[in-house]
Amino acid sequence: MLTPNGRILGKMKSSHAATRRILPGSPFNRTIVPPPPVEQYALNDRVSHDKYGLGVVIGVEDELAVLVDFGPEQRRITTPFAKMTRL
Template identity: 50%
Template sequence: MTKRSAPRRHLATSPFKAPALPVVKEFALGDRVSHDRHGLGRIIGVEEGVAMLVDFGARQARIPVPYSGMDKL
């Protein structure tokens, strides 16, 4: 069993930049999207803040947050 420690907090007096938070893209039900691996599709289901269910024609895929590789058309 491996213990995971909490991420280190950024000190305001640190000379280094704070780690950037990933930008979460926003999509809505019915949006047309393009995915790097699956191609063109339409959002058919929304799990708020968790994942999107996308119909790519031949198959459906659940794309989890942060929706990497997916862009709104």
């Protein structure tokens, strides 16, 4: 449909407010996951370390560190004990 001065008249679409998306990765929507428990070592536990090899626990410092005798050397291994496993 045209007006006398050449303009086009048409029906405009009504604007709708966009709905908000809920972002699943939002830091406000996350549940708090407790950290895994720290592995406990006792005196005379036999252990294997990825870097130092086989050893024996000769000291324990609460949940902070253990002192391990690897034969030629002694090392203090701190938590987390990712590279060390109990045998």
